[in-house]
Amino acid sequence: xxxxxxxxxxxxxxxxxxxxxxxxxxxxxxxxxxxxxxxxxxxxxxxxxxxxxxxxxxxxxxxxxxxxxxxxxxxxxxxxxxxxxxxxxxxxxxxxxxxxxxxxxxxxxxxxxxxxxxxxxxxxxxxxxxxxxxxxxxxxxxxxxxxxxxxxxxxxxxxxxxxxxxxxxxxxxxxxxxxxxxxxxxxxxxxxxxxxxxxxxxxxxxxxxxxxxxxxxxxxxxxxxxxxxxxxxxxxxxxxxxxxxxxxxxxxxxxxxxxxxxxxxxxxxxxxxxxxxxxxxxxxxxxxxxxxxxxxxxxxxxxxxxxxxxxxxxxxxxxxxxxxxxxxxxxxxxxxxxxxxxxxxxxxxxxxxxxxxxxxxxxxxxxxxxxxxxxxxxxxxxxxxxxxxxxxxxxxxxxxxxx
Amino acid sequence: xxxxxxxxxxxxxxxxxxxxxxxxxxxxxxxxxxxxxxxxxxxxxxxxxxxxxxxxxxxxxxxxxxxxxxxxxxxxxxxxxxxxxxxxxxxxxxxxxxxxxxxxxxxxxxxxxxxxxxxxxxxxxxxxxxxxxxxxxxxxxxxxxxxx
Numbered sequence: 001x002x003x004x005x006x007x008x009x010x011x012x013x014x015x016x017x018x019x020x021x022x023x024x025x026x027x028x029x030x031x032x033x034x035x036x037x038x039x040x041x042x043x044x045x046x047x048x049x050x051x052x053x054x055x056x057x058x059x060x061x062x063x064x065x066x067x068x069x070x071x072x073x074x075x076x077x078x079x080x081x082x083x084x085x086x087x088x089x090x091x092x093x094x095x096x097x098x099x100x101x102x103x104x105x106x107x108x109x110x111x112x113x114x115x116x117x118x119x120x121x122x123x124x125x126x127x128x129x130x131x132x133x134x135x136x137x138x139x140x141x142x143x144x145x146x147x148x149x150x151x152x153x154x155x156x157x158x159x160x161x162x163x164x165x166x167x168x169x170x171x172x173x174x175x176x177x178x179x180x181x182x183x184x185x186x187x188x189x190x191x192x193x194x195x196x197x198x199x200x201x202x203x204x205x206x207x208x209x210x211x212x213x214x215x216x217x218x219x220x221x222x223x224x225x226x227x228x229x230x231x232x233x234x235x236x237x238x239x240x241x242x243x244x245x246x247x248x249x250x251x252x253x254x255x256x257x258x259x260x261x262x263x264x265x266x267x268x269x270x271x272x273x274x275x276x277x278x279x280x281x282x283x284x285x286x287x288x289x290x291x292x293x294x295x296x297x298x299x300x301x302x303x304x305x306x307x308x309x310x311x312x313x314x315x316x317x318x319x320x321x322x323x324x325x326x327x328x329x330x331x332x333x334x335x336x337x338x339x340x341x342x343x344x345x346x347x348x349x350x351x352x353x354x355x356x357x358x359x360x361x362x363x364x365x366x367x368x369x370x371x372x373x374x375x376x377x378x379x380x381x382x383x384x385x386x387x388x389x390x391x392x393x394x395x396x397x398x399x400x401x402x403x
Numbered sequence: 404x405x406x407x408x409x410x411x412x413x414x415x416x417x418x419x420x421x422x423x424x425x426x427x428x429x430x431x432x433x434x435x436x437x438x439x440x441x442x443x444x445x446x447x448x449x450x451x452x453x454x455x456x457x458x459x460x461x462x463x464x465x466x467x468x469x470x471x472x473x474x475x476x477x478x479x480x481x482x483x484x485x486x487x488x489x490x491x492x493x494x495x496x497x498x499x500x501x502x503x504x505x506x507x508x509x510x511x512x513x514x515x516x517x518x519x520x521x522x523x524x525x526x527x528x529x530x531x532x533x534x535x536x537x538x539x540x541x542x543x544x545x546x547x548x549x550x551x
Contacts, residue, residue, distance in 0.1 A: 303459065304459065305437055305438075305459055305460050305464075307461035307462055308413075308460070308461055308462055308465060311410075311413060311462045315414065324437060324461070333437065344434055344435040344437070345434040345435075348434065348437040381416065381419055381457055381458060381459075381465065382439075382458070382459040383430060383439050383440070383441035383457040383458065383459055384434060384439055384459045385459075386421065386441075386457055
């Protein structure tokens with residue numbers, strides 16, 4: 001196929017042209033500083049307020065509870081370190097999971113070095129936490145539970161509402177990184193008892209460099225970036241008006257399309273998974289089969305390595321991602337795949353495909369067919385597959401994952 | 404990220420496969436690290452008449468094993484042992500820093516295959532060490548400099 005097949009929407013999306021159109025006037029015509037007093041600049045201020053309203057409506061929050069930031073990573077940093085700082089009198093214990101995004105994990109590790117205590121909950125083979133473990137982990141000095149809404153690699157969606165109930169019962173604040181889930185699955189911060197929530201623009205056809213943190217009214221939170229009076233004095237710095245406008249536009253469009261897109265994506269997702277599992281031997285689906293993001297596919301191909309697979313796909317104009325060590329920049333495969341107990345052998349051979357609004361069945365057929373050829377080629381090259389064929393070793397997938 | 408040479412050897416690997424009744428076989432690395440290389444040798448009159456490889460690993464791992472086989476083909480054992488990982492990297496017009504360990508693996512796989520050949524034929528080769536226990540095989544990426 002000549003055309004590029006982009007299947008890495010969990011990494012980032014294009015900025016939709018309608019979003020770009022909405023943003024453009026705020027670079028050139030409506031460039032006023034929202035903090036300025038003259039009427040001309042008030043248009044920019046109004047645009048920010050409108051975006052804030054859209055985002056608040058999308059998650060059933062109040063306008064004053066939405067704070068614009070530079071993206072999901074900043075939102076996670078602010079939420080966690082902010083709670084720790086502002087609730088220091090109550091305690092310094094955080095509960096999280098082993099499969100959070102690095103924006104959460106590395107913030108927790110940093111705070112641990114500063115004297116905080118962090119509990120990293122285990123997840124099961126599908127990536128779900130145990131509510132029982134969570135409740136047992138809560139102590140008198142626990143100030144925050146931070147558990148992601150849906151996992152970026154394997155797509156598993158956590159029982160957020162149930163976590164919210166437990167947090168409320170024990171009077172512990174609950175933060176969720178909803179970067180992957182936002183506008184993909186319904187979110188109601190009131191119904192789900194969420195106190196803080198991270199969102200990002202560029203995963204939902206909005207621009208990069210913008211996101212939001214929802215902070216429930218009543219949660220004590222001081223300034224994260226010191227400066228002017230922007231974002232109710234909590235996040236100083238002149239607002240990135242065009243990006244905020246684009247973010248609002250993207251949320252509005254994604255929210256309107258959410259239900260129909262979810263149905264379409266789930267159908268495509270399950271079609272693709274079924275097809276690959278049927279046509280390629282020694283493959284396993286990672287993540288929960290149904291409690292997963294509509295657009296996420298994560299497969300482990302035994303006896304081969306993920307980066308090789310990605311390069312071969314790239315040569316066929318397919319953009320995808322892997323949790324193998326070579327693509328993570330470290331020597332270990334992804335912490336998410338290790339957290340679900342995947343043996344190293346098959347964690348290195350993982351492939352993540354995340355579909356988007358333009359993904360077609362034809363494209364997925366093309367990729368599934370390409371995988372048959374590529375996987376065979378890499379297995380022919382693999383000494384591990386040779387050992388398996390000569391019955392010197394067993395297949396991890398056959399022995400551990402086939403019931 | 405990779406040079407043209409690396410991509411060429413990854414997409415058209417030279418000497419990929421097995422040798423039946425090989426005179427020497429060496430396997431290094433382990434699945435835990437995500438790289439395993441196996442090299443097969445056919446040796447006649449101290450000359451490497453044929454060499455093949457199989458690799459489980461990233462693009463750089465495949466390319467380094469491919470080029471290593473090219474570098475030793477037709478060489479004497481003594482000459483083959485002189486080929487270092489630096490020579491492998493150079494022949495590929497360079498490797499990203501994080502992938503240099505792949506070239507070490509290629510050197511080790513070659514040495515392991517020669518060791519196996521020497522063992523089978525009761526040959527003493529000066530300076531040739533037995534392959535390390537591959538389960539303990541460990542490679543390190545240099546940490547980026549931190550700002551103090």
